[in-house]
Amino acid sequence: MAQNDDNLLKKITSHAKEYGFIFPSSEIYDGLAAAYDYGQNGVELKNNIKEYWWKAMVQMNENIVGIDAAIFMHPTTWKASGHVDAFNDPLIDNKDSKKRYRADVLIEEVVAKYEAKIAKEVEKAKKRFGDAFDEAQFLATNPNVLRSQTKIDEIEQRLGASMEKGDLADIKALIEELEIACPVSGSKNWTDVRQFNLMFSTELGSVAEGANKIYLRPETAQGIFVNYLNVQKTGRMKIPFGIAQIGKAFRNEIIARQFIFRMREFEQMEMQFFVKPGEEMTWYENWKAKRIAWHKALGLGEENYRFHDHINLAHYANAATDVQFNFPMGFKELEGIHSRTDFDLKAHEEHSGKKLQFFDPEENKSYVPYVIETSIGLDRMFLAIMSASYTEETLEDGSERTVLKIPAALAPYKVAVLPLVKKDGLPEKAREILSDLRFDFNCQYDEKDAIGKRYRRQDAIGTPFCVTVDYDTLEDNTVTIRDRDDLSQIRVSIDELKSKLKESCALEELLRKL
Numbered sequence: 001m002a003q004n005d006d007n008l009l010k011k012i013t014s015h016a017k018e019y020g021f022i023f024p025s026s027e028i029y030d031g032l033a034a035a036y037d038y039g040q041n042g043v044e045l046k047n048n049i050k051e052y053w054w055k056a057m058v059q060m061n062e063n064i065v066g067i068d069a070a071i072f073m074h075p076t077t078w079k080a081s082g083h084v085d086a087f088n089d090p091l092i093d094n095k096d097s098k099k100r101y102r103a104d105v106l107i108e109e110v111v112a113k114y115e116a117k118i119a120k121e122v123e124k125a126k127k128r129f130g131d132a133f134d135e136a137q138f139l140a141t142n143p144n145v146l147r148s149q150t151k152i153d154e155i156e157q158r159l160g161a162s163m164e165k166g167d168l169a170d171i172k173a174l175i176e177e178l179e180i181a182c183p184v185s186g187s188k189n190w191t192d193v194r195q196f197n198l199m200f201s202t203e204l205g206s207v208a209e210g211a212n213k214i215y216l217r218p219e220t221a222q223g224i225f226v227n228y229l230n231v232q233k234t235g236r237m238k239i240p241f242g243i244a245q246i247g248k249a250f251r252n253e254i255i256a257r258q259f260i261f262r263m264r265e266f267e268q269m270e271m272q273f274f275v276k277p278g279e280e281m282t283w284y285e286n287w288k289a290k291r292i293a294w295h296k297a298l299g300l301g302e303e304n305y306r307f308h309d310h311i312n313l314a315h316y317a318n319a320a321t322d323v324q325f326n327f328p329m330g331f332k333e334l335e336g337i338h339s340r341t342d343f344d345l346k347a348h349e350e351h352s353g354k355k356l357q358f359f360d361p362e363e364n365k366s367y368v369p370y371v372i373e374t375s376i377g378l379d380r381m382f383l384a385i386m387s388a389s390y391t392e393e394t395l396e397d398g399s400e401r402t403v404l405k406i407p408a409a410l411a412p413y414k415v416a417v418l419p420l421v422k423k424d425g426l427p428e429k430a431r432e433i434l435s436d437l438r439f440d441f442n443c444q445y446d447e448k449d450a451i452g453k454r455y456r457r458q459d460a461i462g463t464p465f466c467v468t469v470d471y472d473t474l475e476d477n478t479v480t481i482r483d484r485d486d487l488s489q490i491r492v493s494i495d496e497l498k499s500k501l502k503e504s505c506a507l508e509e510l511l512r513k514l
């Protein structure tokens, strides 16, 4: 996959719409900015991603359980968590174009340009030195690379420190020093930087009853924190233990764009792992390793992942990293792993006046646990899979195909059953096979058009296997299995069809790799 490939993102967006994965929300009214609906194939892929995550977290770990908390929470929750006072993004307007930007994103784009420069130098050197090329050595010694890297470090340190302190004047100063111009007007005529709170608010109850301002949760984590003792007591959980949750979150992002990468309504898969104070760093490293293994087991290409450790930490964290993925726009955050200390639980103790301590029978004392959080955006995971899977190929016979090489276990449909022709008892035989397979797999049946065209339709939605029923099937009870990726075809007896398909597309195979 090429970096910074706007064209690829456009292709994925239109493919996703054309093949029923993602539609713009309320499209008949010209859509709503940055809101999307998942279509008939999209919802299947999304559910499969959820299942992979849920099973890897909850089913495969005896000390992790799940919950499903309400989106609306008592408003004091968000005071305690710091979101009311500090869940802000710095925004800036260009006075000439009247366009609004996130000030930190404008600065990060300069960093991305230096990163692209480094990548270009590496590419050039690779071509020049061939097999003798030592990338690590090159990165550590090449003067152009070192200059760019120093610049990146300087900018990131300064931005991180100003964001941490909320020093808006310095963020503006940095924009001026870097001579950042508005991409629309080309001018450097900027307003001051202002804070903008990202939480959506609404009112609970009718105004007549005395309305109460409440928020749509901006993260699912707080629903876990306020329930941690309920779960611990009723589930007889002992530290260390975790609580997992999948659910919607809402953020009034200043600029929501890049398809489903940044939306105002999105879904998170979060897990909070409660540990003994002092043991958090061991667990932090442990979860980093586990989460990257979960990603890599999908086979989307190990080179597409990297960790980005935070130098400047949020007020609640004592260590944090992002799992970045090589999206069409370059490497960007896909998941965050944070050591959140006891910040949240202590804050909820203070604001609620309730004790949130765990009694540790081994130590014979009570304490507020420390927390390691893993937090991944479901929609971003969806986009990661779509970007790594989207492939345009020219086949041996010169024809073109667009194929989604989605990991088989996550594909919306695992198998399509296709009678070679629509007569002579083949459709009946195909339906008989289908009626048995559908207990184990999400299947499609298609008898319309020539077989080649039907294969293409399945390629476009990422179905890993097509089972073709032909005249021989009626004679010897065998069918052909066609592989989406290498186009190989094997003949198998109908009796072994299920087990053959299971070998390649059962979620179990993925989970066993972890």
Ligand SMILES: Nc1ncnc2c1ncn2[C@@H]1O[C@H](COP(=O)(O)OP(=O)(O)OP(=O)(O)O)[C@@H](O)[C@H]1O
Pocket (backbone or CB within 6 Å): 219, 251, 253, 260, 261, 262, 263, 264, 266, 267, 268, 333, 334, 335, 336, 375, 376, 377, 378, 379, 380
């Ligand atoms: N607006 C959004 N749209 C889609 N997914 C999101 C959005 N904001 C956050 N996420 C997802 O939720 C995960 C955890 O949220 P977290 O608060 O750590 O994100 P973040 O650091 O604010 O993300 P970013 O820096 O990209 O805004 C992110 O890794 C991302 O996958």
